[in-house]
Amino acid sequence: MTPQQEKxxxxxxxxxxxxxxxxxxxxLGVLGNHLLNCAGFHATDRGFGIATLNESNYTWVxxxxxxxxxxxxxxxxxxTVQTWVENVYRLFTDRNFALLNAQGEPIGYxxxxxxxxxxxxxxxxxxxxxxxxxxxxxxxxxxxxxxxxSRIKVSGTQPAATLTAKYSDIDINGHFNSxxxxxxxxxxxxxxxxxxxxxxxxxxxxxAESYFGDTIQFFVEEQADGTVCVEVRKLEGDVVxxxxxxxxxxxxxx
Amino acid sequence: MTPQQEKxxxxxxxxxxxxxxxxxxxxLGVLGNHLLNCAGFHATDRGFGIATLNESNYTWVxxxxxxxxxxxxxxxxxxTVQTWVENVYRLFTDRNFALLNAQGEPIGYxxxxxxxxxxxxxxxxxxxxxxxxxxxxxxxxxxxxxxxxSRIKVSGTQPAATLTAKYSDIDINGHFNSxxxxxxxxxxxxxxxxxxxxxxxxxxxxxAESYFGDTIQFFVEEQADGTVCVEVRKLEGDVVxxxxxxxxxxxxxx
Numbered sequence: 001m002t003p004q005q006e007k008x009x010x011x012x013x014x015x016x017x018x019x020x021x022x023x024x025x026x027x028l029g030v031l032g033n034h035l036l037n038c039a040g041f042h043a044t045d046r047g048f049g050i051a052t053l054n055e056s057n058y059t060w061v062x063x064x065x066x067x068x069x070x071x072x073x074x075x076x077x078x079x080t081v082q083t084w085v086e087n088v089y090r091l092f093t094d095r096n097f098a099l100l101n102a103q104g105e106p107i108g109y110x111x112x113x114x115x116x117x118x119x120x121x122x123x124x125x126x127x128x129x130x131x132x133x134x135x136x137x138x139x140x141x142x143x144x145x146x147x148x149x150s151r152i153k154v155s156g157t158q159p160a161a162t163l164t165a166k167y168s169d170i171d172i173n174g175h176f177n178s179x180x181x182x183x184x185x186x187x188x189x190x191x192x193x194x195x196x197x198x199x200x201x202x203x204x205x206x207x208a209e210s211y212f213g214d215t216i217q218f219f220v221e222e223q224a225d226g227t228v229c230v231e232v233r234k235l236e237g238d239v240v241x242x243x244x245x246x247x248x249x250x251x252x253x254x
Numbered sequence: 255m256t257p258q259q260e261k262x263x264x265x266x267x268x269x270x271x272x273x274x275x276x277x278x279x280x281x282l283g284v285l286g287n288h289l290l291n292c293a294g295f296h297a298t299d300r301g302f303g304i305a306t307l308n309e310s311n312y313t314w315v316x317x318x319x320x321x322x323x324x325x326x327x328x329x330x331x332x333x334t335v336q337t338w339v340e341n342v343y344r345l346f347t348d349r350n351f352a353l354l355n356a357q358g359e360p361i362g363y364x365x366x367x368x369x370x371x372x373x374x375x376x377x378x379x380x381x382x383x384x385x386x387x388x389x390x391x392x393x394x395x396x397x398x399x400x401x402x403x404s405r406i407k408v409s410g411t412q413p414a415a416t417l418t419a420k421y422s423d424i425d426i427n428g429h430f431n432s433x434x435x436x437x438x439x440x441x442x443x444x445x446x447x448x449x450x451x452x453x454x455x456x457x458x459x460x461x462a463e464s465y466f467g468d469t470i471q472f473f474v475e476e477q478a479d480g481t482v483c484v485e486v487r488k489l490e491g492d493v494v495x496x497x498x499x500x501x502x503x504x505x506x507x508x
Contacts, residue, residue: 024426
């Protein structure tokens with residue numbers, strides 16, 4: 001392995017049948033879960049994992065996620081996630097991903113933006129000084145030919161759906177699980193849309209936490225360019241997260 | 255390995271952070287998913303997997319599932335699922351499971367009942383003649399010290415929850431995903447109950463399929479012995495599935 005390849009984490013998976021949707025394709029929620037796990041594995045192997053950080057009272061917080069796909073693994077198909085650190089700034093780090101099919105060909109990429117916060121003060125940590133700034137040693141230069149997460153704006157006032165945060169929505173921190181937001185957002189749309197115009201690009205911007213028993217509302221807005229934006233707000237109007245979707249042509253092999 | 259051990263499938267896992275609930279314990283939905291996957295791996299390795307069966311127009315249908323626990327894996331903890339065939343009858347087969355913690359000690363067991371149906375006629379297949387009855391060669395004799403799935407009855411008429419089947423609920427067969435019923439049933443209960451009296455036994459009886467757009471209702475009834483039963487019905491009253499839960503003392507290590 002070259003030093004460059006050593007910086008890239010490579011993780012094999014198989015698309016489990018109950019992780020696939022009605023089309024027999026891996027759901028974006030499950031893919032998102034795999035990406036976050038790979039980020040965790042990769043950081044842990046390099047001394048920047050949650051467990052190590054928690055000891056020193058820090059944790060990673062996901063701020064943005066953008067996924068772009070030309071295809072999605074089918075039920076029982078092996079696939080691979082690669083991940084690497086692209087940039088490290090004082091308060092944020094950019095982590096990229098590639099999704100490879102069973103033949104090792106790229107069928108998608110993802111970009112994510114993370115901050116590290118102090119668990120006591122909830123204030124962001126300075127990534128360039130933590131652990132003697134060692135994180136910059138892991139910066140890798142690999143292609144990720146998709147646009148960065150964009151700004152998402154939704155002005156609608158009529159919710160498309162309303163729900164109350166339940167047991168399955170809540171993670172170990174007592175927060176609404178990042179992946180469950182994705183699932184609830186996907187649930188706003190009819191099967192026919194998935195059949196005719198699968199999602200080609202999916203973005204999440206995490207703004208604030210919500211908690212067990214919170215009522216959250218989903219506001220959907222189609223933009224002039226055909227993209228669909230979703231804003232999730234608490235009843236009082238505070239924004240929890242935003243999402244942007246580009247629904248495109250059916251996957252090549254379909 | 256003795257011939258007996260060869261008949262038992264052993265599958266290692268790690269409790270992923272986003273697969274754990276607010277207590278940092280693996281959720282029963284994720285555990286159920288692992289059990290079904292292990293059933294699939296084990297059957298596939300022995301020529302009775304879905305893929306092989308589909309070629310000959312047959313598929314497995316899960317009828318009953320009963321899980322009993324003394325503990326649940328914590329976030330990032332390794333654990334193991336073992337599975338084997340206990341009995342084969344003409345129309346049903348009993349498949350058992352053991353859940354082992356990181357030290358290899360049993361922390362739970364499960365029993366499941368499966369039928370095989372013909373995909374065209376939807377009629378059950380005769381397990382004792384299919385593939386020259388080879389399935390009986392895989393019967394193993396291992397301890398599974400929990401009671402068989404029981405009869406569940408709910409007579410209530412006031413639903414505790416009502417929902418419409420959405421994108422994330424639907425599997426590749428166009429049916430409501432077996433695991434999602436478990437998640438929706440768990441979502442009927444408050445976090446405090448999980449905190450004070452974790453589930454010690456959980457049963458599912460799958461009765462009929464539901465589909466995208468179906469409205470289903472959840473009827474909850476506490477029995478005289480303290481067990482809680484849930485019946486899921488379509489709007490017209492047809493029963494979709496039933497569940498029974500025993501909420502018990504906190505796990506030993508808590």
